[in-house]
Amino acid sequence: MTDQEVRWEYDNVALGQRGPDLTINVTEDLIKEYSTAVRHVDSDRSHSTGDPMMGLPTMAIRVAPLRRHDIASNNGFVSLEKASVDPRQTPFAKCEVRWFNPVRAGDAITSYGEVVDKYERRGNKFVTFRISANNQEGEKVTEYDYTCIFEYAKGQKTA
Numbered sequence: 001m002t003d004q005e006v007r008w009e010y011d012n013v014a015l016g017q018r019g020p021d022l023t024i025n026v027t028e029d030l031i032k033e034y035s036t037a038v039r040h041v042d043s044d045r046s047h048s049t050g051d052p053m054m055g056l057p058t059m060a061i062r063v064a065p066l067r068r069h070d071i072a073s074n075n076g077f078v079s080l081e082k083a084s085v086d087p088r089q090t091p092f093a094k095c096e097v098r099w100f101n102p103v104r105a106g107d108a109i110t111s112y113g114e115v116v117d118k119y120e121r122r123g124n125k126f127v128t129f130r131i132s133a134n135n136q137e138g139e140k141v142t143e144y145d146y147t148c149i150f151e152y153a154k155g156q157k158t159a
Contacts, residue, residue, distance in 0.1 A: 006077050016115065017075045025107075031053050054105075063103055063111070065131075067113055109135055111131055112132060113130065116145065128145050131144050
């Protein structure tokens with residue numbers, strides 16, 4: 001570990017820590033590629049109405065990705081996955097997604113992540129991140145909470 005590297009261990013995680021904004025431009029090709037990748041049978045997703053092509057609801061996570069390492073870095077830390085010595089994963093525990101508006105071709109989706117909860121249950125330590133995303137009109141597109149296990153209770157799992 002370098003002298004400058006401070007790991008984003010559970011005790012260094014604080015409510016309100018935020019990552020930088022990320023903007024992803026949604027194109028018809030991106031919508032088609034996503035639909036194909038998730039094996040959706042109607043990968044064209046176009047309409048005869050002349051409206052812009054609409055993405056699948058789950059595409060919200062593609063255009064507003066969770067970026068734990070960016071949140072850590074933005075707050076002066078290195079994420080555990082990117083640590084130079086003894087890196088480790090922070091496994092997925094649960095996710096709750098809320099949709100407000102569709103993702104459409106031509107949208108510019110700007111998102112950011114922040115820490116909204118940290119708690120201990122049965123000795124395990126959890127951190128919940130909220131990803132919020134708006135389109136170019138400032139309309140909320142999606143918001144999801146993503147919880148990771150930062151530390152296992154002693155005796156449950158070894159590194």
